[in-house]
Amino acid sequence: MREVAVVGFTQSPSLRREPDRNEIEILIPVIEALRKQTGLSSKDFDFVCSGSSDYLAGQSFAFVSGLDAVGAWPPVCESHVEMDGAWALYEAWVKIQMGYADTALVYGFGKPSMGDLPLTMALQLDPYVMMPLWPDAISIAGLQARHCLDAGLMKPEDMAAAAVRDRGHAKSNPYAQVKGDYTVAQILAEPFLVNPLRRSDCAPISDGASAIVLAAGDRARKLCDRPAWIRGIDHICEPMDFGVRDLGRSRSTEIAAEKAGAGRDKIDVAELSAPFTHQEILVERALGLSAKTKVNPSGGALAGNPLMAVGLSRIGECATRIWSGEADRAVAHATSGPCLQQNLVCVLEGN
Amino acid sequence: MAVLTAVVGIGQTKYEAKRLDVSMAGLIREAAERALADAECTWRDIDAVIIGKAPDLFEGVMMPELFLNDAIGGAYKPMLRVHTAGSVGGSTGIVAASMVQSGIHDRVLCVAYEKQSESNATWALSISLPFSLASVAGAGGYFAPLVRGYMRRSGAPDDTGIRVAVKDRQNALRNPLAHLQMKDISFEMVANSPMLWDPIRHLETCPSSDGACAMVMEKESLASRRSGKVAWIHATEMRSEPTMFSGRDQVMPQATLDNAANLYKKAGITKPREELDCAEIYVPFSWFEPMWMEGMLITERNQGWKMTYEGATAFDGDFPVNMSGGVLSSNPIGASGLIRFAEAARQVRGLADQHQIDGAKKALGHAYGGGSQYFSTWIVSSQKP
Structure with missing residues (x-):
């Protein structure tokens, strides 16, 4: 290589x-x-x-x-x-x-x-059996979030905490769209946008x-004085049909991460492009991140979500932290398709 | 540095105006299954899947590869969706080849398709946006002035395009997969067909087709062990330039000239007309055969029409072009480039049935798109480089 x-x-x-x-x-x-x-x-x-x-x-x-x-x-x-x-x-x-x-x-x-946008994304679904029902993107994600909650995989507080963390980090990112000091209680007090998702659970x-x-x-x-070397990059696509995959975990992220060697060493920084809080938690778990990893120092996709650029930006945000010496090893994630159907993992290192 | 790579399996659907018997998934699976059968592989043997098609508005599905991936064995594998305008079929073949040439994968499947009966391509190409120039003329309206420009500067006889149209439809009669099967095709028939976009007549244009084409590609160490015939990829090349800017030569764009020069250089070819045995060229409107004979540096500038006129590009000519009937006989847009690449590979494998050129050893596959601004090409051979 x-x-x-x-x-x-x-x-x-x-x-x-x-x-x-x-x-x-x-x-x-x-x-x-x-x-x-x-x-x-x-x-x-x-x-x-x-x-x-x-x-x-x-x-x-x-x-x-x-x-x-x-x-x-x-x-x-x-x-x-x-x-x-x-x-x-x-x-x-x-x-x-x-x-x-x-x-x-x-x-x-x-x-x-x-x-x-949520209705445009409905056109991404199977055109013969799903799309004619016009399920919007937030409702589709809501079904997945409901499954995650009902299966006991996470609590609403966990989801809110992801939003609080990302928006807090985004305060130092001049390119971010949603930023500021929030509390879990504040977010849980919001009305549902699409039950069980609140507005703060969704990327802008x-x-x-x-x-x-x-x-x-x-x-x-x-x-570059300290290039951000790509030590592993891989991507995997699942079937789209919701009935044939486990919506409570991101299997494709797990496989891509393993093939890219994400877990072979410590991860200082991870940048995730999951557009919903429950998906961010699923991706964190799929990457096997520990408490030592700083997740979404830029705020991630939940703080700024320019579709078709948001995944690429995650790789860039990791790279800038390698260049500056803030991180020696970083993992970037990109996703596409409904309910984390397709995922890419890129491992960057300073040495 | 690149790993030598070969085409080891090819599958195509029958090309028709409306394939109402299959879904989009069924259509691409049909081509993919045939490619796997040809390569004597199963779905499990494929490391990655590359899907190509032209604009999503042609079928009305946003990023359809996401729902189609499962139908061609792409579940839990890497999948890429290529889209480079009309050249996309060719680019899909090139991206697939690069997955093996880079040493990343051992064997990949690529599929390109269009199911144009799901929508209306001319509508999809004619959307007018605020503050943008809207031609509302589809592709024919865009290319007609370029053809006029070529006629003026080359002094080509007015009936050159008619001759190409007749030749390609005659070739299509040798290819049972071709969409148009016009047994009574004649010069008079084309000449008397309605003028659509002056100087392009109805029978000088491509049809609108449903169809898919698939290929399996493999690294040398695997392909060398095969007893069957394979097509070795000698060179691939792509070039793009912007649609409009002051001074741009849209009739003979710099991108095609650069593309051709670099392709031949990589393939070690100095005299393409002599060293290549045949070519499958992207000719959606008849006049683009002489134009691309020049654009691919097969002949001198403003001399391309002579190749048509003298019968050089005919099936029994010294430089046969579009033996399969070409885009003028079958045009599932997103697949059309990959079909050219695949037909070039069929020729050098000696597996082109009734449209086989005897002893073809080296062939050119070609695609172009956008406003004559995207070019993707490859050269395949029965021999290793």
Whole structure:
């Protein structure tokens, strides 16, 4: 395996609604800032890969204009996944592994505020038997949360505590959307949004974008004093049908974490992109995190949730903590699909 | 550094206007099962699944790979969904190959599909957004001016496109999977078909099809042990450029020229017209055959139409193109690129049945998309590099 590191990361603030900018206008300054941060120009990227969703943009080929933000001239070696940018990073990492590239630009972006996100996500379900019922994303997650509570896997207090922790951490994150000092009692006093979920159990709806630069070996060492080396990265997809998987644990996160070697050593920092508090608890357990791990120092997805960029941002947030020396070893997580269907785990190290 | 990789199994559905007998899951499973049977594998032998298709609005499902994954044995495996506009089928093949070439997986399955009967592609391509230019013309309306541009600069005879349309439909009669089976196809028939987007006539355009194509790829140490024929991947390449900017040559984009030059360089090819035995090229509108003969550096600039005119690209020509009938005869959009890649592989495996070119050893698979701005290509051979 070639040594590959995250050497650059930039993001836009997560906003409930970008009033004036379209997806590409959100992305342009993010990539521009990344060029400044790394000193690289578009010509220096051997490979470019992005993640976005046509359904968030309400348009076919919405990702095409992302090339305008890259400034893809002369023409670039480029690919796109209809997935979170974390999977675009995986594809770029593969291209570097096969020797096709030494550097890669990866980005993800989404502007879900243009539609009714919970209903849009209903279009992700099986179109023949589930989607015609229009179950919105919060109701689907609510069913899973209800199962977790009824099976005694967690208590409402545990869920509220996850929100309190993440929002507290987010106070120091200028890009976060939901932040501040809350108490468990305060959150439990909220009315249900979709029983048993309260508004504070749900990640916000966020517009935003983020971008990362990967580099191999000595190239990474030249670009960064303390590169965040990718020591393991893997992803697993479960079947979608809720009847054929255990909704009380995240089996795919467990397998991905094992294959990525997450549990082989201490984990200083973990950044999780679970969009509901009960899911965050399930992911923490699947990763086998102990009390020694600082979870979501940025606030995680519960503090800012720019779909299609949120998973990529978790990798970036881990990387910045490696660069600064705050962490020696960090684990980033990304998810996709209803009820944690598909999960990616990335292990980053400073040494 | 890359691990040598081969195509060891190929499966396709019959291409039809409406496959009402199967769901989307049933459609891709049909192709995947055939690819596994060809590769003499089971679902358990597959390490990862790569799914490709064109815009989600074509079927009305957001990220459909999530509900489809289970149908092609993807449960508890890595799964990626590729989407690079019309070139997506080709890109899906390239991403799948890279999973093996990188040494990460031993054997992967890739599937690309479109079930266009679930929706209306021209509608899905014509949504007008606030503050954006809306052509509301579908793909044909977008490409017609590019064809006009090519006709003007090359001085090609007006009937070049008609000849391509007739040739590809005749080839389709050799391919029982092809959607259009027009036994009475003729020059007059194409010439007299209604003008849709001047200069593109109805019979110079691709159909709208349901269908899926699948491939199994394997690393050298496994593929070498096989007694059956495999297609060795000599080179893959992709290039993209923005849709619009001042001075952009949309007729002959820089991205196709760069893509072709780098592809041949990687494959060690200096004279593509002589060294390649045949090609499956993405030709959704007839005129794109001569245009991409130039864009793929098979012939000189503004000379592509001569290859059509002189019969070089015909089944019995010196550089046969689209022996399967091509996109003009079957077009499940998201799959069309992978079908080109797969048909190139079938040729060098010697398994292309009635549309086999005798002795084909090295073949080109090609796809393009967006506003002539995304290109993905590969070269496969019966011999190791």
